[in-house]
Amino acid sequence: MSFSLLETQTAYSNFLYPPLVAGVCFIGAYVAFSRLWFHPLAHFPGPTLAALTDYYVMYYDVIKGGEMLDQLNILHKRYGPVVRFGPNQLHFSDPAAYDAIYRDPRFPKDPNFYESFNAKEASFGFTSIRAAKERREILRSFFSRKQVLKLEKVTQRAVDQFLESLAQKSEVSLHAGFMCVAMEVITTYCFSQTSNALSYPAFEYPLTIAIQQVNYTCCIVRYFPFLLHAFLALPSWLVGVLSPTMLALPTFRGTLDRQVTEILADPSVLEQTEHEIIYHHLLNPESGVVPLGKTSLQEEAAILVGAGTETVGNACAMAAFHVLANEDIRRRLKGELEGVWPDSEADMPLERLEKLPYLTGVIYEGLRLSHGLVTPLPRIAVDDCEINGVQVPKNTVISMSQTIVHYNPDVFPEPRVFKPERWLGKDSSDLAGHIVAFSKGQRSCLGINLAWAELYLILGNLFRKANLALVDGSSRELKWKALLSPRYDNAIRVKVINIEGVKHFPSHEK
């Protein structure tokens, strides 16, 4: 009986397989042929493999772990300023193309890329131009300069806690510390809730570590989207077993969810918060916008925390590393700060810090060399259009990494060198127009005012009050891999020599 069943199956397979294999080969050959010869991008230069499959980029992003940017630089050298680096993707390298892509309000974000962040209903993740605009309208005033100045004390308190925490350590990763202070700012500013990140002894706060890992996970999910759904479907206990670090994500989401649920059940709790929080805006019926659903509120909360932590942490890390690695820069910065605040216990208001030219130069260089996000952020050319003199067909995915602008030697001579002095000349405001760390146009950074305030308050206070020394002072460069944002190879370990003018808070170190 089973023998005859086997025989039948074999006969069936013999009958079915050859046409199936032939069919698959035919479709494969047809797709390859049309991508190479009949595709609207067929005449653009680039490697044949990239024209055939998106797995070309996947190889450099995922398998090589963040090397696509290096590869793009090689491709531009070989093929010129416009390269076809995927079947339907063009990358540009002329700095003038940056504005043409990102300032053009017609080009939406590419869903294939942005859906990997699981934030379809949040400011960062919207691929609909209208939805993104509406959300920005709701949140604009909460992240305005006026509001940032109004809540300056909230940011300053997190900075004071950071210094107090640093004072209790002898040697630590400064990068981890910056991530924690950025995390504390964003959770207190947006939700009026402490993250407790600064109370971890070595600044090893699980959520900031998980956020850095997500950076790589999103790279993988982009090519294998089913993994995202599989991960989201896992119960928390299983996430904890598979990856204890990643458990921080559902745990944190749980905390945000509880706040959202509590507010939705009883909006009057909003009257009890210490200051205005995002839900005063997102749930405000007077804004005339349809009230947001729970998913949208949760996604927005998670995105703000993600967007506001690593970027700020990286820019501070880049600036601090170079200040500590270069005695002339350190002495000049300290001199400027001590000249204005001879008393280390005096308050250092934001509006005064912003007037310091050398500190401003240090921050600009930190932003320039940390780049904000480094992966090319894809937009869709919804119509046939011209980008920097190049005719681009409808539905092409267009992008340009921010690093290309920041490393342009015509704008920034010796582009890889950290030089605050380049910001002291008369042309510094023109130069500032070439900083694209926050991107440009209507999808540029929503938190830019808060980010600038953090950079001034964190770096100003740190270099006025802290006496630190790099543990590995010999290294002159911070190396990184290009994921969504840069992932640094070294952690910027510092010896804490002393900290002046520290304010003391009730201790709750973990």
Ligand code: HEM
């Ligand atoms: C140095 C700090 C920061 C840098 C360099 C930075 C950089 C960027 C960049 C490059 C984008 C564009 C992303 C894209 O096109 O997909 C962006 C978007 C965004 N950023 Fe920031 N960011 C910083 C801090 C913050 C902070 C503190 C917040 C928190 C409020 C924030 C919230 C956002 C949001 C919500 C978006 C999405 C805007 C949209 O798509 O309409 N960012 N940021």
